Amino acid sequence: MSQAESSASTVLASDHEETLDFEAREFGFWLYLMSDAIIFALLFATYVVMSQNIAAGPSGKMLFSLPHTMGETFLLLCSSLTFGFATLAAMARQNSRVILWLIVTIALGIGFVAMELSEFSGMIAAGATPQVSGFLSAFFTLVGTHGLHVSFGMFGILVMMGQILTKGLTPPVLSRLYRLGLFWHFLDIVWIAIFSVVYLPGVL
Amino acid sequence: MQTLRHAPTHRTYLTGFVLALILTAIPFGLVLSGLLPATATLSVIMIAAIIQVLVHLTFFLHLNFASTPRENLLALAFAAILIFIMVGGSIWIMFDLHMRMMG
Numbered sequence: 001m002s003q004a005e006s007s008a009s010t011v012l013a014s015d016h017e018e019t020l021d022f023e024a025r026e027f028g029f030w031l032y033l034m035s036d037a038i039i040f041a042l043l044f045a046t047y048v049v050m051s052q053n054i055a056a057g058p059s060g061k062m063l064f065s066l067p068h069t070m071g072e073t074f075l076l077l078c079s080s081l082t083f084g085f086a087t088l089a090a091m092a093r094q095n096s097r098v099i100l101w102l103i104v105t106i107a108l109g110i111g112f113v114a115m116e117l118s119e120f121s122g123m124i125a126a127g128a129t130p131q132v133s134g135f136l137s138a139f140f141t142l143v144g145t146h147g148l149h150v151s152f153g154m155f156g157i158l159v160m161m162g163q164i165l166t167k168g169l170t171p172p173v174l175s176r177l178y179r180l181g182l183f184w185h186f187l188d189i190v191w192i193a194i195f196s197v198v199y200l201p202g203v204l
Numbered sequence: 205m206q207t208l209r210h211a212p213t214h215r216t217y218l219t220g221f222v223l224a225l226i227l228t229a230i231p232f233g234l235v236l237s238g239l240l241p242a243t244a245t246l247s248v249i250m251i252a253a254i255i256q257v258l259v260h261l262t263f264f265l266h267l268n269f270a271s272t273p274r275e276n277l278l279a280l281a282f283a284a285i286l287i288f289i290m291v292g293g294s295i296w297i298m299f300d301l302h303m304r305m306m307g
Contacts, residue, residue, distance in 0.1 A: 023273060030276050034283035041287040045294040070232055077224055080264055084217035091211065185264040189257055195228075196253035200235050204242050 022175050029179040033186050036149075040190050043142040044197055051202070053134035060135070060202025063128055065119075069199040072115045073191065076150075079108035080188045087181050093169055098177075102157050102164075105184070109154045116147045139198065146194060149187050156180050212266055220263025227256040 051060070086101035120140070123129075130140040160180055163173050231249040234240055240248065261267045267277070 027273065027275055027279075031279055034279050037283050038286055038290070041291050042294075045291040048291075048295055049298040066232060066236055070228075073228055073232075077221065077228070080224075080260075081217055081221045084212070084220075084264060085214065088212065088214060088217070182265060185260060188264070189260050192228075192253050192256050192260070196231065196249050200231055200249050201246060204235060204245060 018171050022171075022178075025175060026179060026182075029182060033182060036186070037190075040142075040145070040193070043138070043145060044193060047138040047142045047198065050134035050138040051198075055133035055135075057132040057136060058126070058128045060139075060198070061204075063123055063126070064199050064202045066199065066203055068115065068119060069195055072112055073195055075108050075112040075115065076188050076191050079105045079112065080185050082108060083181050083184045087178065090169055090174055090177055095164060095169055098164055098169070099161055102161050106154050106157050109150055109157070113147055113150055113154075116143070120144075143194060143198065146187065146190055149190070153180070153184050153187060156183065216263055216266075220259055223259045223263070224256055227252045227259065 082101050082105045086098050086105060089097035089101055123136075128136055130137045157180065160173075160177050163176070167173050231245075231252045234245050234248055239245075266272070267280070269277070
């Protein structure tokens with residue numbers, strides 16, 4: 001282990017036992033993320049199989065608006081960046097900065113979920129409900145599951161903010177914040193797959 | 205923190221952000237402009253998506269072959285194989301069936 005590496009490991013884990021604990025928890029959380037990725041993969045497979053089955057209902061080309069999707073993509077990508085800044089502030093033990101970046105992250109997340117909900121309600125108002133066709137069932141299941149994950153992630157950020165305010169940046173709090181960051185960045189990866197598999201081919 | 209052995213900096217995240225922006229702009233721009241035929245556009249979308257996933261894994265999740273614990277990489281590789289078999293297999297079987305029913 002080089003000088004730089006050992007100093008980085010002491011930034012967030014103050015002794016050997018804590019480091020081991022951190023790694024074990026990170027691995028456990030990583031296994032959860034991988035199983036979540038498999039759930040999403042199956043929803044993607046279902047969507048691709050169903051995407052042509054519009055049952056005389058509206059198609060993706062009629063329903064999707066690319067500028068809207070671009071807006072959602074940009075909000076989620078920015079929120080990944082701001083969560084990264086929160087992680088950096090946490091490593092530098094700057095409590096108020098962490099809170100500030102987490103608030104920005106939540107604001108961007110709320111913007112994303114609001115855009116998604118307005119898209120869904122617009123589709124439903126236009127008669128494109130999940131029960132209309134296999135395509136719409138698969139679409140709402142896949143994109144809705146991702147939106148639910150983002151909402152749970154924002155709840156997690158709120159809880160982390162509470163822990164930072166009451167407990168401070170103790171090693172267990174830092175370790176949880178780190179895993180929540182993994183979750184948040186993971187959701188952005190799932191979104192890449194959503195716009196590349198659902199929205200872009202949908203309007204082609 | 206062992207996982208942050210390569211202690212990330214603002215530059216790490218900003219590099220990832222800019223690369224992700226470019227890799228998002230390319231497929232959206234192609235679809236909006238209709239510059240290429242549909243099949244070529246689809247291939248560009250898929251290639252840009254795969255590269256962007258790798259960018260996110262590297263710059264946001266800090267995965268690399270030097271310092272990420274081996275078991276984490278193994279779990280990722282295992283999940284990738286499962287996803288490939290399940291998604292690829294489902295699509296193959298269902299579209300083959302579709303062709304047979306329609307043909």
